[in-house]
Amino acid sequence: MRRPDLVRDYAEDLSxxxxxxxxxxxxxxxxxxxxxxxxxxxxxxxxxTTRVALYVIxxxxxxxxxxYAGQISLGHAAFLAIGAYTHTILYTKGAPLLVxxxxxxxxxxxxxxLVGIPSLRLEGPYLAISTLGFQVAVDQLLGRWEALTGGRMxxxxxxxxxxxxxxxxxxxxxxxxxxxxxxxxxxxxTRSRIGRAFVAIRDNETAAEAxxxxxxxxxxxxxxxxxxxxxxxxxxLVHLSDSINPSNFxxxxxxxxxxxxxxxxxxxxxxxxxxxxxxVTLNHTLTAFRDYQAVAIGTILILVILxxxxxxxxxxxxxxxxxxxxxx
Amino acid sequence: MSxxxxxxxxxxxxxxxxxxxxxxxxLEPGQIVAVLGPNGAGKTTLIRTLMGMIDDQxxxxxxxxxxxxxxxxxxxxRVGRGLACVPEGRExxxxxxxxxxxxxxxxxxxxxxxxxxxxxxxxxxxRLEERIAQRAGTLSGGEQQMLAIGRALMSAPKVLLLDxxxxxxxxxVAKEIFTILAQLAERGIALLLVEQNAKRALELASYGYILExxxxxxxxxxxxxxxxxxVQEFYLGAKQTESKKGYQRYKRRRRWA
Amino acid sequence: xxxxxxxxxxxxxxxxxxALIAIGLVLIYRSSGVLHFAHGSFAMLATFVAFELHQQGLxxxxxxxxxxxxxFVLGAGTFRLLLDRAREGGSHxxxxxxxxxxxxxxxxxxxxxxxxxxDFNHYFSEPGIVTxxxxxxxxxxxxWINVVTCALVLLLALFFRFxxxxxxxxxxFDNEVAAELMGVRxxxxxxxxxxxxxxxxxxxxxxxxxxxxxxxxMMFAPLLKAxxxxxxxxxxxxxxxxxxGWLxxxxxxxxxxxxxxxxxxxxxxxxxxxxxxxxxxxxxxxxTVTKV
Numbered sequence: 001m002r003r004p005d006l007v008r009d010y011a012e013d014l015s016x017x018x019x020x021x022x023x024x025x026x027x028x029x030x031x032x033x034x035x036x037x038x039x040x041x042x043x044x045x046x047x048x049t050t051r052v053a054l055y056v057i058x059x060x061x062x063x064x065x066x067x068y069a070g071q072i073s074l075g076h077a078a079f080l081a082i083g084a085y086t087h088t089i090l091y092t093k094g095a096p097l098l099v100x101x102x103x104x105x106x107x108x109x110x111x112x113x114l115v116g117i118p119s120l121r122l123e124g125p126y127l128a129i130s131t132l133g134f135q136v137a138v139d140q141l142l143g144r145w146e147a148l149t150g151g152r153m154x155x156x157x158x159x160x161x162x163x164x165x166x167x168x169x170x171x172x173x174x175x176x177x178x179x180x181x182x183x184x185x186x187x188x189x190t191r192s193r194i195g196r197a198f199v200a201i202r203d204n205e206t207a208a209e210a211x212x213x214x215x216x217x218x219x220x221x222x223x224x225x226x227x228x229x230x231x232x233x234x235x236x237l238v239h240l241s242d243s244i245n246p247s248n249f250x251x252x253x254x255x256x257x258x259x260x261x262x263x264x265x266x267x268x269x270x271x272x273x274x275x276x277x278x279x280v281t282l283n284h285t286l287t288a289f290r291d292y293q294a295v296a297i298g299t300i301l302i303l304v305i306l307x308x309x310x311x312x313x314x315x316x317x318x319x320x321x322x323x324x325x326x327x328x
Numbered sequence: 329m330s331x332x333x334x335x336x337x338x339x340x341x342x343x344x345x346x347x348x349x350x351x352x353x354x355l356e357p358g359q360i361v362a363v364l365g366p367n368g369a370g371k372t373t374l375i376r377t378l379m380g381m382i383d384d385q386x387x388x389x390x391x392x393x394x395x396x397x398x399x400x401x402x403x404x405x406r407v408g409r410g411l412a413c414v415p416e417g418r419e420x421x422x423x424x425x426x427x428x429x430x431x432x433x434x435x436x437x438x439x440x441x442x443x444x445x446x447x448x449x450x451x452x453x454x455r456l457e458e459r460i461a462q463r464a465g466t467l468s469g470g471e472q473q474m475l476a477i478g479r480a481l482m483s484a485p486k487v488l489l490l491d492x493x494x495x496x497x498x499x500x501v502a503k504e505i506f507t508i509l510a511q512l513a514e515r516g517i518a519l520l521l522v523e524q525n526a527k528r529a530l531e532l533a534s535y536g537y538i539l540e541x542x543x544x545x546x547x548x549x550x551x552x553x554x555x556x557x558x559v560q561e562f563y564l565g566a567k568q569t570e571s572k573k574g575y576q577r578y579k580r581r582r583r584w585a
Numbered sequence: 586x587x588x589x590x591x592x593x594x595x596x597x598x599x600x601x602x603x604a605l606i607a608i609g610l611v612l613i614y615r616s617s618g619v620l621h622f623a624h625g626s627f628a629m630l631a632t633f634v635a636f637e638l639h640q641q642g643l644x645x646x647x648x649x650x651x652x653x654x655x656x657f658v659l660g661a662g663t664f665r666l667l668l669d670r671a672r673e674g675g676s677h678x679x680x681x682x683x684x685x686x687x688x689x690x691x692x693x694x695x696x697x698x699x700x701x702x703x704d705f706n707h708y709f710s711e712p713g714i715v716t717x718x719x720x721x722x723x724x725x726x727x728x729w730i731n732v733v734t735c736a737l738v739l740l741l742a743l744f745f746r747f748x749x750x751x752x753x754x755x756x757x758f759d760n761e762v763a764a765e766l767m768g769v770r771x772x773x774x775x776x777x778x779x780x781x782x783x784x785x786x787x788x789x790x791x792x793x794x795x796x797x798x799x800x801x802x803m804m805f806a807p808l809l810k811a812x813x814x815x816x817x818x819x820x821x822x823x824x825x826x827x828x829x830g831w832l833x834x835x836x837x838x839x840x841x842x843x844x845x846x847x848x849x850x851x852x853x854x855x856x857x858x859x860x861x862x863x864x865x866x867x868x869x870x871x872x873t874v875t876k877v
Binding site: 379381402403404406407408413415419420421422423424428429431432433435436439479483 | 749752753755756758759760762763764765766767768769770
C-alpha cells in the first residue's frame with residue numbers, strides 16, 4: 001500500500017513508514033545486516049559496522065536537536081565523552097553493562113539539560129560559541145581531572161560482558177539492535193506532540209510560544225533528549241577499543257557529527273543514517289589518505305551546502321520523484 | 329516618449345505567487361502620479377520592481393527610463409541613471425549622522441557635485457542642516473522622513489519613487505512634507521507617490537492609478553478619479569447614500585472588479 | 586605592585602592579538618551575519634605565505650605585504666564564491682560552511698607543510714627590552730604588538746569615520762536594504778569587509794608567530810579567545826571587541842600569575858558563559874528587540 005498523498009485519518013498520519021514496501025525493505029535490510037554481521041563478515045567489517053551503528057545513534061541525537069528543534073551545537077562530542085566516561089567508570093566498578101550504558105545516557109542528558117539553559121536566552125551565533133566553549137571545557141576537564149578520568153592517559157576499558165563475555169560479533173548485533181530501537185523511537189518522537197513542538201520552535205520561536213509551546217520545557221528537553229541519545233552512543237563506543245582518552249572526543253569529532261547530518265540531511269532520520277554510514281565508511285576506507293581526510297570531508301561538506309542543501313536525502317527524494325514521474 | 333514607463337509588468341515571488349499581473353504606468357517630467365490601492369495590491373512591489381530590488385524580476389514586461397530599457401540593470405545602475413526611492417518606513421541609517429546619511433544618498437553621484445547636492449537638500453529642508461551632526465536615529469519621525477527624502481535627492485534624481493511618505497506622521501508634519509513634494513515637482517522631478525492617504529495624494533497628483541490584486545483597475549487624471557463613485561466610496565470614505573434605517577449598507581459592488 | 590603592572594602590560598599585549606582577530610570577526614558578523622570559524626585558519630595560511638615568501642629570499646616587508654594581499658583575496662573571494670551562496674541555505678548552512686573551510690584550510694596546510702613546527706622569528710622579535718617605568722619592562726616584541734595594534738585601530742577608526750567606503754560599510758551594517766536602494770553594491774562591499782577582516786587577522790598571525798611556533802593549528806587557541814573577546818564586547822561592537830580582547834588578555838595573564846596556569850585556556854570560556862548568562866548583549870552592546 002502506498003501512502004496516499006492525502007492523509008485521511010490520524011492512524012495513517014502516525015503510521016510508522018510512509019509506505020509498507022519501504023518497511024518491508026527496511027526489515028529485509030536489517031535481517032540481511034544481521035546475517036552479514038553474524039556469519040559472513042570479516043572481523044574488520046564487523047568493527048566498522050558497529051561503529052556505523054553507533055554513529056547512526058549519535059547523529060540521530062544531534063539531528064533531533066539541530067534539524068528538528070533548530071538549535072545548533074558544536075559540542076556534541078562532549079556528550080559522547082560524558083556517556084563514555086560515565087559508563088567506563090561505572091562498568092569498571094562492577095555495574096552491569098546495560099546499567100552503565102543507561103546511566104551514561106542519563107548523565108549526558110542531564111548535562112544536555114544544563115547546556116540547554118543558556119539556549120533560552122541565546123540565539124544562533126551565541127549558542128554556537130557557547131556550545132563550542134562547552135566542548136573545549138569538557139575536553140580540558142577530562143585531560144586534567146586525573147583522579148576521575150585518568151587524564152590524558154585515559155582509562156582502560158574491560159571487555160564487554162552480559163553474563164558471558166561478548167564477542168565482537170555479538171556486541172555488533174547488540175549495537176545494531178539498539179540503533180534500530182533508537183531509529184524507531186525517534187521516528188515516533190518526531191511525529192508526536194513533542195516533535196511538533198520542536199519543529200515549531202525551529203520555524204518561529206515567538207509564534208511557537210504564542211501557540212502555547214513552553215520554550216523553557218521544550219528547548220531544554222530538546223537538548224536533554226539529544227544529549228542522552230548521543231551519550232548512549234558514546235557509552236557503547238568504549239567497548240570498541242580497550243581504553244578511552246580525551247583525544248577520542250575532540251572538537252573535530254563534534255564537527256564530524258555535524259558533517260554527518262549536514263551531508264545526510266537535516267531533520268531526517270534517514271538522512272542521519274545515510275550520513276553516518278557514509279562518513280564512518282569513508283573514515284575507515286580512506287586510511288591511506290589520512291593526511292587529506294579533513295580536506296575531503298570539508299570539501300564534501302562545501303559541495304553539499306552549495307549544491308544539495310537538503311543533503312543525501314534531498315538527492316534521494318529527487319531521484320524518487322524522477323522515477324515516479326517518469327517518463328516526464 | 330515618457331520619462332519613465334513600465335509596460336505590462338508581471339512579477340512573481342518564489343516563481344509561483346504572482347503579485348503584479350500586467351501593470352503599465354507612465355510618468356512625465358515634473359508630474360506627480362499617485363498609485364492607490366488596498367493592502368496587498370502590489371504597490372510596494374511595483375516600487376521595488378522599478379528599483380530593481382527583486383532578483384530576476386520582472387518575469388515579463390519592460391521598464392524604460394528616457395526610452396532606454398533598464399529592467400535588467402541592477403539597482404546601482406538605475407540610481408546612477410536618475411531613479412531614486414524613499415522607502416516605506418523611512419529606513420534612515422540610524423547609527424549614521426544626518427550628514428553621513430546624505431552622503432550615502434549621493435553614493436552614485438559624481439563626488440564634485442556633493443556640495444551642490446547638499447546645498448539643494450538644505451534649501452528644501454533647512455532643519456536637516458541644523459541637525460547635520462546628529463545621529464539619524466535620534467531625529468523625530470517627521471525629521472527622519474525629511475532625511476529620507478533629502479537622502480534620495482542627493483543623487484539628483486529625475487524620478488523619485490515615494491512609498492507611503494506620510495505613514496505614521498502627524499497631519500501637520502505630513503502636510504509640510506507634501507508641500508515640499510509639490511516644490512520638487514515644480515523643479516522638474518517626476519514623483520511616483522504610493523499613499524494610503526488617498527485624499528491628500530489625489531490633491532497633490534495630476535494623474536492616478538488604482539491598483540487592486542496586481543492589476544491597474546482604473547487610470548485617469550485626478551479630476552476624473554475624484555469624481556468616480558467607487559474611488560469616492562472606497563478610497564475617500566465618502567458615503568454615497570444613507571440607508572433609510574440609518575446604518576451603512578454592507579458592501580457596494582465595485583464596478584471595475 | 587610592579588609585578589602587577591608588569592602582568593597587566595603583558596596581558597594587554599596578548600589581548601591586542603585577540604582584539605585584532607576579534608575586530609575581524611565582528612566586521613564579518615555585522616556585515617554578512619556570518620560567524621567565521623575559519624578566520625584563524627586564514628590568518629595561519631597568510632602567515633605561512635609570508636614565511637614561504639621570506640624563504641624564497643624576499644625581504645620581510647614585501648613578504649608581509651604579499652601575505653596581506655593573499656589574505657585579502659582569500660577573505661573577499663570566500664565571501665563571493667562560497668558564503669554568499671551558503672547564506673541562502675539558512676544559518677546552519679552558514680556556520681557549517683565556515684567550519685568546512687576551517688577543515689579544508691587546516692587540512693591542506695597540514696598536508697603541505699606537515700605538522701612539525703617551524704620557527705619564524707622575524708625581526709619583530711629581537712629580544713630587546715623597553716623600560717616603561719621603573720621596574721616595569723616590555724619586551725620589544727610585545728611593544729611592537731601594542732604599537733601595531735593601536736596604529737591599526739586608529740587607522741580603522743579614521744577609515745570608518747571619514748572615507749566614503751568606510752561610511753558605506755557602516756551604512757550596510759545598519760540597514761542593508763536601504764544601502765542597496767542608495768545604489769551601493771552591497772555584495773561587493775561585503776566582500777571588501779571580509780577582505781579587510783582577513784588582513785587584520787593576518788597581521789595578528791604575523792605578530793603572534795615569533796611568540797609561538799609556525800604550524801597549522803597555531804591560530805586555533807587565539808581564535809577561540811577572539812570569539813570570547815567578541816562576545817565580551819557584544820559581537821556587534823568594534824570598540825567592544827577591542828576592549829574585550831584587552832580585558833581577556835589581562836584577566837588571563839593575571840589568572841595565570843596568581844591562580845593557576847593549568848586552566849588558563851578555560852578562563853576564556855568561563856568568561857563567555859558568565860557574560861552570556863548575565864549580559865547577553867555584551868559589555869558595550871545594546872539590547873536589540875527582534876520584530877516578528
